[in-house]
Amino acid sequence: MTRIGFLGLGIMGKAMALNLVKAGFEVTVWNRNPSKCADLVAQGAKQADSPKELAANCDISFAMVADPEAALAICLGPDGVAAGIGEGRGYVDMSTVDDSTSQAIAQAITEAGGRFLEAPVSGTKKPAEDGTLVILAAGDKSLYDDALPAFEVMGKMSPYLGEVGQGAKMKLVVNMIMGGMLSIFSEGMALGLKSGLDAQQLSDVLDAGAMANPMFKVKGPMLLAEDYSTSFPLKHMQKDLRLALALGDKLDLALPTAAITNEAFKQARKAGYADEDIAAVYKTVK
Template identity: 35%
Template sequence: MVNTNTVIGFVGTGVMGKSMAANLQKAGYSINVYTRTKAKADDLIKDGAAWKTTVKELTNDSDVIITMVGYPSDVEEVYFGSNGILENAKQGSFVIDMTTSKPSLAVKIYEAAKEKNIHALDAPVSGGDIGAKNGTLAIMIGGEQEAYDSLLPIFQVMGENIILQGKAGAGQYTKLVNQIAIASNMIGVSEAIAFARKAGLNPEKVLDSISTGAAASYSLSKLAPRMLKEDFAPGFYVKHFIKDMTIALESAKELGLSTPGLELSLNLYKELAEKGEEDSGTQALIKLFEQ
């Protein structure tokens, strides 16, 4: 059973992972960290986290391993192979992939882990940099009930809306549902702001009027104000949203589902990335509508 003596290994300390790991530290857990760029983990190390030079070393020294990396290829790299997590994790330990990745890869990890008596969950999140800092993320989980129950105290440090959605891969499918919903919404928010400005309205006042009505959404209340301030720092990278939407589109096609809104949003974000905005936050989409 997980308790404050449980040692957590955290792989990936980017925009969101860094805050998630910091919250676990504040909750009293001992943390091991590994990331490709050590400087990204400096604050965690200063606060007492132990730096590990390889994924293998981190895995050997941890009871629970959490991964929050960039792409499915990164997930493959850290989980498989002689130096990967699954080859080096202790029997009975837990692995949690919180990256937004492919449902099929989540199932692959689960099945490989089960053969080694390792408990695996896929647990992607939503809420951006703000949710990660505040410990208010939505966490969508796939895997076995017993593993979920054991790890719930850890999830409760990082998030508030925590739901076991089903068997392995269900967490990833749920996150893709989330991204599909956001995709068209971001177009609507960008168009709405561009329209308000073109009509000579005060966009801040417009947001005050519409953000609590039927148009309300996270994108409208949290990202639209950043658009108005021309604050395009990444709470969530354009390049990672493109990755998520690509996975969602591939999955939709596998399911025989047409998703025209998703396709349009993906094409617009690819255009935005081609203009040099791949490392900007997703709110930079407004730039395409106000050129």
């Protein structure tokens, strides 16, 4: 039976680790603030004193932390994952990090004899709790095969996307499309309302047609209620748009709709909505 480690018990990580425990895996957890481990331990998890100790005692260790700095911090250094992983064990970083961070972690783990996967996820709190995340895995194929039973507990799909970097690229493409859809949706809602159309009827018509999608169903009422409580911060979307455009630049690809969407989100950031939900881009349009 595979021994699973889980590093990082924030909103997302805690829900994901709990699902693994409930599914019957032997799970060891670690968190920078150790008190957050209590709930998991109460459910049957073990607790490690450091990322190094956790990595040394688990077959596969997963991490879900807030940002590139935290991702580097738990991996490198004397108490880090790389110091404990040893020959053949696996490390799966599910945090959303930039390309160079992912490469640095991959290199540290590989040089220490371990196997590495990047596996950023699409989905927020609710899908994490429901085990319906979309997991974008890329890196060591044998580790992917070993991690698949755990992925299947945490997510509803977890395709293997190729070498390290392809997971991050998939996420950028998906988020770029999300940003563009939100931008044209905002313009459409603004045009409809200024034209005297009824907001509910407009939403209903959209929902009855070929463009019906869960995001419009969630964001539509938010725009209308002027409720921008954050599930995906606007500044993170703008960063992803910038990175997607940079990727297009490197690949000699003009992306005018994405470029103008990026400017729309920059305009919203400039107007002070950086920490509100992505739906707040509507405020600069209407």
